[in-house]
Each structure stands twice: as structure tokens, then as C-alpha cells.
Amino acid sequence: MGYVIDPPAIATLGVAGSEDRFPVGRIFCVGRNYAAHAREMGGDERDPPFYFMKPAAAVVDAAHAVAIGYPPMTNNLHHEIELVVALGGGGSNLTEAQALQAVFGYAVGLDMTRRDLQFAARDKGRPWEFGKAFAASAPIGMLQPASRIGHPVGGMIMLEVNGQVRQTSDLSLMIWSVAESLSFLSRYEALRPGDVIMNGTPEGVGAVVPGDVMRGRIDGVGGIEVRVE
Numbered sequence: 001m002g003y004v005i006d007p008p009a010i011a012t013l014g015v016a017g018s019e020d021r022f023p024v025g026r027i028f029c030v031g032r033n034y035a036a037h038a039r040e041m042g043g044d045e046r047d048p049p050f051y052f053m054k055p056a057a058a059v060v061d062a063a064h065a066v067a068i069g070y071p072p073m074t075n076n077l078h079h080e081i082e083l084v085v086a087l088g089g090g091g092s093n094l095t096e097a098q099a100l101q102a103v104f105g106y107a108v109g110l111d112m113t114r115r116d117l118q119f120a121a122r123d124k125g126r127p128w129e130f131g132k133a134f135a136a137s138a139p140i141g142m143l144q145p146a147s148r149i150g151h152p153v154g155g156m157i158m159l160e161v162n163g164q165v166r167q168t169s170d171l172s173l174m175i176w177s178v179a180e181s182l183s184f185l186s187r188y189e190a191l192r193p194g195d196v197i198m199n200g201t202p203e204g205v206g207a208v209v210p211g212d213v214m215r216g217r218i219d220g221v222g223g224i225e226v227r228v229e
């Protein structure tokens with residue numbers, strides 16, 4: 001038995017210290033996980049976490065410097081620098097300790113956002129997909145296995161555009177830690193190996209235009225470099 005069309009390619013990420021690659025299943029994204037960013041979006045930092053998703057095909061392997069095209073139907077493409085978690089295990093109703101056991105590794109990622117389309121959808125109570133889940137909306141850098149770097153709970157997270165710092169914060173300022181967020185999410189959905197979670201962005205989000213170069217890094221995790229074409 002074959003397929004009636006060629007099967008879609010599996011999105012994969014590079015892994016530090018390995019020739020093998022991490023296959024991406026689902027991408028969950030945490031909304032508003034830094035208080036100062038929640039405020040700049042007009043929200044209340046005490047709200048419980050909420051999630052949206054991107055398709056695995058939105059991943060751009062940014063283990064090395066890469067370029068992405070400026071997407072259609074927007075005039076306000078925003079950068080959101082985020083800590084990315086990749087799961088090697090899973091399960092339902094995970095304790096925080098079990099959630100960390102399920103983590104394969106960490107990376108630096110960008111939750112690229114068509115902010116104009118996101119806000120238009122939000123204001124009408126419509127889904128966020130056009131604003132968040134478009135092609136190449138999830139560039140993710142080299143995965144660092146937790147067996148090598150542990151589980152980062154603090155450290156600078158920053159993004160500069162054309163050498164100018166736009167976003168800077170510290171992982172310790174996340175409202176919901178990785179362990180708390182995974183535990184919470186696992187009550188709603190059984191987590192699986194291959195799941196990727198983007199853990200929210202700090203304040204300072206803003207627009208990029210063709211020709212801009214975004215360079216981000218998280219202390220103890222690594223970096224990412226993405227040019228917009």
C-alpha cells in the first residue's frame with residue numbers, strides 16, 4: 001500500500017552534539033507569560049495560562065542563520081523571542097516533576113506574529129490562526145538536550161534587531177514556569193514525544209520589515225539568527 005500523494009515532510013530540529021534530529025509533532029504556545037508583556041497587550045498578569053497552536057509545518061530549522069520570507073496579508077509582522085521546550089516523553093495529569101522528566105531539551109525560538117491579523121481576530125472573538133499559525137512562523141534554533149544543560153529557570157532572554165536591543169528580560173520572570181505550564185497543559189491534553197512548547201515572550205515586541213536581521217539568545221540555552229526577506 002502506498003500513499004495517493006507524497007506524504008508531507010516531517011519538520012525536524014537540529015540537536016547539539018548529535019547527528020540525529022528531533023521530529024516535531026505539535027506546537028503549543030503559551031500566551032502572556034511575562035507580566036510586562038501581558039500589560040503591553042492589555043491583559044491581567046494573574047490570569048491562568050492559555051495556549052494556542054501552530055502547525056508543525058510552521059517550523060523553520062534555525063540551528064544556523066536562516067532567512068524567512070515576509071508573509072502575505074500583513075503590514076505588522078512582530079517578533080516574539082521565546083524559550084522553546086521539546087518533549088521526549090509525555091502523559092496526562094503530570095506533576096511538575098513528571099513534566100520535567102518528559103523534557104528532551106530546550107532551544108531559542110521566535111513566535112512570529114501577524115499582529116494586525118491577530119488583533120482583528122481577537123477583537124471579533126475569532127480564532128488566531130491567521131495571526132499566529134502561518135508558514136515559517138516558528139523559527140527555532142539548535143536544541144540543547146536537558147542532559148547537557150539541565151532545566152533553565154533563570155538567565156537573560158534577549159532579542160536585537162539590526163543590532164538594536166528590542167526585548168530583554170529574564171527567564172525567572174516567567175509567570176508560569178516550564179514545569180508549571182507543562183503540568184497545567186497536560187490536564188487538558190495528553191502530551192506526547194515530539195510536542196514542542198513555546199513559553200511566551202517578554203515585553204518589547206515590535207515589527208520587522210524585509211532586510212531586518214533578528215538575533216536572539218537565552219543564557220545557558222543558545223541563540224538564533226533570522227533575516228527577513
Ligand code: MN
Pocket residue numbers: 029030031080082111198200201
Ligand atoms: Mn508568543
